[in-house]
Amino acid sequence: MASDSSTFPDRFGGKVLLLTGSASANESEVLGFGGATAWRFLREGGAAVVITDVQDEIGERSAESMREAGFQATYLHHDVTNEDDWLSAIERTVADYGRLDCLVNIAGIQDTMQIADTPLETWQKVMDVSNVGMFLGVKHGAEAMMKSGGGSIVNLSSMAARWASPYGAGYAASRAGMTHFTRGAAIQYAPHNVRINSVLPGWVKSPFTKWIWTDDKLSKYRTDRVPLGRWGEPEEIAAATLFLLSDDASYVTGSELLVDGGVTAGFYPPVTD
């Protein structure tokens, strides 16, 4: 069942994908964006995925579940704020699978406090994982892609890049940084046939948000503010990400794709009395 690719198009034949922050990729558990993206990439003909994270036990189990399903998959320990980790993850990907065609920068952490309560170290850490991680990924990932004629990179930002809240100012600022960096990077690497885009998810059920969607009150507060009337699923973020990674998006670079059920389109719910 898991290796049945018959219902999917063959968009990624022979291609190799590396995803950061993607340990949660075991289909018998709650999937992260990386996990949902990796599985569908493989089912759409991808040659191999390299899932990386700092949660080694979960990541190893996830890669094993993909191999058991008949796919080529490797898990690597990879702290995205560490340049040596980036260099060795890319070197190992190319050594094992011959090339790097696609990269998704997914690693992220949250700060949930108001500015007055946020320690500098927390602010710095959020910036480092979102922005330093993405910078190193684009720098070294694009270099590897250029060696095999080009590729595609997606930076997983957030609707928080567009829409501020009374909490998590560091997270929102780091996510806005991701979308703007994406534009500059897209311009720089377009002549080398490397496309770079960002995806801006809304509220999606994943390990990242489990503390919210398992709490009835916190969950309903959000559902009530989504014009489509529900939380998103990791597979819906994967679908948008894979569109941008694929040749279906061959003329798309420097763009940002909102996948938020309409939350940031305007005021909602309507005032009725």
Ligand SMILES: NC(=O)c1ccc[n+]([C@@H]2O[C@H](COP(=O)([O-])OP(=O)(O)OC[C@H]3O[C@@H](n4cnc5c(N)ncnc54)[C@H](O)[C@@H]3O)[C@@H](O)[C@H]2O)c1
């Ligand atoms: N789930 C949502 O509603 C939502 C909405 C908007 C944006 N996002 C963003 O999407 C991304 C993916 O989140 P997800 O929903 O798949 O949840 P997730 O928790 O499965 O993924 C985030 C991963 O990042 C990893 N990580 C943290 N610090 C790291 C580091 N220094 N190096 C490498 N990996 C590190 C974590 O271990 C975790 O596995 C995050 O960047 C998050 O900010 C999520």
